[in-house]
Amino acid sequence: MTVAAYIRVSSKGQDHAMQRLAIERAAAGRGDQVGEWYAEKRTATKMDRPELGRLLADVRARRLHRVYVWRLDRLTRTGIRDTLDTVEEFRSLGVELVNLADGFTVPAPGVEGSAAKVAELILSILAWAAEMELLTRRERIAARRELAEERGEAWGRPSRLSLRQRADILDRLRNGSTVREVAAALKVPRSTVGRVQAAARNGSGVDATASRLLGELSRNPPPAGTPSARPPGGSEPPVSR
Secondary structure, eight states, rough: OOOEEEESSSTTTOOOHHHHHHHHHHHTTTTTTEEEEEEEETTTOOOOOHHHHHHHHHHHHHOEEEEEOOGGEEEEEEOOHHHHHHHHHHHTOEEEEEETTTTTTETTTTTOOOHHHHHHHHHHHHHHHHHHHHHHHHHHHHHHHHHHHTOOOOSOOOSSSSSHHEEEEEEHHHOOOHHHHHHHTTOOOOHHHHHHHHHHHHHHHHHHHHHHHHHHHSSOOOOOOOSSOOOTTOOOOOOOO
């Protein structure tokens, strides 16, 4: 099996020279020769990176037994959970992770000694921090969702349906059309129709607003000559997906 190193900088104007030199010196001090280098110039805010993917593939194929990094954030900066998952995957596959700047090594399972105890402590802290990060994120999302629903605003990704199109969906459903029939008529997925229907029933978000709009239109129909949600003939242009 091979000793490898992963080095990364964030921009094309930077180079890997400092990281590479530090790793070469540290490896030589341990009697290692780096046989495979994984180097890229990309931000670590995404896990989908070519050289990281190649490194993980070789780790999973058990081609490596030790990997050097300048610092743990060279591998990932997408959150503590991703960092922990990556480190634990290395460890579970018997790969030792040597972290130079942070000053610790994560040995493979079964290794005894002070390095192993330090690694266990660090992994425990990372696991706790990952749980706190997840809890905080969930609390922020819940608070934002509650505020949006109180304001009658849309929640989540921007809707591709206009308010009037949503009102038209509800109108068709109330007039006896099935979800399948509405989806076919408007050329939208049945799941979209179902979500509009469910949200209107629950009185939440933009679909509740659409339901109220439909009620207003039924009580106060627009004057003759005013454009309606459906053009003459009962058909409607396809809803963009």
